[in-house]
Amino acid sequence: MRGLSPHKARYKRLYNRLAITGVTATGRAGWIQRLREVGTSVGCRQAIEFGCGTGADAEALVASTGWDFIGVDIANVALAVMPDRLQRICADVTTMDPVVLGVNRYDLAYCAFLVHLLTASEKANFYWLVSQVLRPGGIFMCLTASEEDLRNRRITRYFPSAYTFDIERYLPIETNVAMLVNAGFRSVEVEVVKLGEVSAKQELQFYESRASSILNLLPRGEVDRGLARLRSALEGSGPDEGVGERKREWRRTAMIAKK
Ligand SMILES: C[S@@+](CC[C@H](N)C(=O)[O-])C[C@H]1O[C@@H](n2cnc3c(N)ncnc32)[C@H](O)[C@@H]1O
Numbered sequence: 001m002r003g004l005s006p007h008k009a010r011y012k013r014l015y016n017r018l019a020i021t022g023v024t025a026t027g028r029a030g031w032i033q034r035l036r037e038v039g040t041s042v043g044c045r046q047a048i049e050f051g052c053g054t055g056a057d058a059e060a061l062v063a064s065t066g067w068d069f070i071g072v073d074i075a076n077v078a079l080a081v082m083p084d085r086l087q088r089i090c091a092d093v094t095t096m097d098p099v100v101l102g103v104n105r106y107d108l109a110y111c112a113f114l115v116h117l118l119t120a121s122e123k124a125n126f127y128w129l130v131s132q133v134l135r136p137g138g139i140f141m142c143l144t145a146s147e148e149d150l151r152n153r154r155i156t157r158y159f160p161s162a163y164t165f166d167i168e169r170y171l172p173i174e175t176n177v178a179m180l181v182n183a184g185f186r187s188v189e190v191e192v193v194k195l196g197e198v199s200a201k202q203e204l205q206f207y208e209s210r211a212s213s214i215l216n217l218l219p220r221g222e223v224d225r226g227l228a229r230l231r232s233a234l235e236g237s238g239p240d241e242g243v244g245e246r247k248r249e250w251r252r253t254a255m256i257a258k259k
């Protein structure tokens with residue numbers, strides 16, 4: 001993978017660094033459960049995750065289902081941290097040849113918080129790749145965020161530019177759905193997924209480690225000021241609304257596309 005574009009190289013560095021620091025995603029039980037339910041409904045045997053990172057979701061899913069699994073990610077260091085028993089390929093999902101993965105091979109394909117890292121044309125290429133590698137009747141589950149999710153995130157209050165940046169990165173759900181249909185999917189359903197409860201402490205650790213890519217795109221001063229306000233709110237000692245709110249359920253939006 002020579003000559004990565006600047007944004008891809010930046011994300012690759014970020015997720016390699018997070019893999020070394022051991023930061024993992026928070027609030028995932030609800031997502032794993034939906035993957036298991038939908039995969040089971042199509043008799044899943046072969047699953048593939050795009051943007052699998054260190055494979056935390058895959059490990060939980062494979063342990064409870066026994067499905068064959070392969071993970072794809074651009075971040076080589078993150079993949080090296082993945083448990084040995086999981087298969088992996090280091091590749092850029094926006095330029096990958098479907099033949100490498102196997103055309104019509106997978107029953108279930110999924111990704112979580114990957115597509116906002118891709119430009120609009122890269123998203124279209126990626127959706128086409130997924131449609132090629134799924135077998136007819138196979139399902140693609142794509143966890144992302146709707147405009148409403150972005151507006152309701154706690155960080156929208158503390159990092160004023162985050163919403164503006166993210167609206168551009170995520171694109172409306174309807175636009176993503178139209179791209180999936182263009183890529184060859186027969187039907188696409190949209191659902192809100194309850195990811196699980198996240199404690200104030202976990203939430204603070206997540207943002208303080210800059211695990212959310214948006215914090216790496218904002219001006220440094222805004223990040224420092226926002227983190228200080230968030231810390232005081234989450235620790236219950238500051239003037240912000242939200243003080244004393246110790247746990248919160250994270251909800252995001254998934255597109256479930258059938259080939
Ligand atoms: C926000 S992280 C999500 C990781 C994991 N799915 C999770 O939810 O915790 C996005 C992942 O996508 C990977 N990624 C970003 N752009 C990619 C690309 N063009 N091709 C393959 N992987 C990519 C990153 O390296 C990172 O591991």
